[in-house]
Amino acid sequence: MAFRLVTARIPHPARFARGRRWSSGARILKSEVPDIIFHFAVEDYLMNFAKITSPLLYLWRPQPVVTIGRHQNPWKECVLEQLQSDQVALVRRRSGGGAVFQDPGCSVFTFIFPSAAFDIDRNLETVLGGLRRLGVAAEKKGRNDLVYQGKKISGSAFKHAPDRQVSLHHGTILIDTDLTALQRYLTPDKRKLQAKGISSVGARDAGRRWCR
Secondary structure (H helix, E strand, O other), X not given: OOEEEEEOOOHHHHHHOOOOOOOOOOEEEXXXXXXXXXXXXXXXXXXXXXXXXXXXXXXXXXXXXXXXXXXXXXHHHEOHHHHHHHOOEEEEOOOOOXXXXXXXXXXXXXXXXXXXXXXXXXXXXXXXXXXXHOOOOOEEEOOOEEEEOOEEEXXXXXXXXXXXXXXXXXXXXXXXXXOOHHHHHEOOOHHHHHHOOOOOHHHHHHHHHHXX
């Protein structure tokens, strides 16, 4: 089975999101498929063809892959020769945002809402609430990032379909990701790498401790 309905209702995220309630008709879908193209196709179908009348949360994890935003230049953002040598796929998202390395140690969440009920802060608070229940005291920083012990563990990207009045918010959560792959496959500003604490193996280990 490509994906399964975890629950027909979402009582616990409703409690996670402080002061903001979810609809009782909200649903969670979870997939074990490792192919990110499959997941992007599911998102595209839900955005453009499915009848979205209540919130939907889609959870998945990909095999090693680099994704780029819809306007990014892969020759500028990625080390293409290394990706090709390691047989790591490069896939363009329909949403915005920056270049991202993902692997099975990275959980991905996708919120799809009727646009009238779309609330980024509520979505992030739902994720933060889930992490709190696991003992991870993460917090929101900046516009849409989540950090733990001063290091970024989650970023987000968005897409809206005004003609269908449907909005999408997807993001990553670093759990046991190979952070050194960022240096092998991506060409970000060195200051950003230092800010994320991945300039040394010791810092990488510190960034992975929260999931244990």
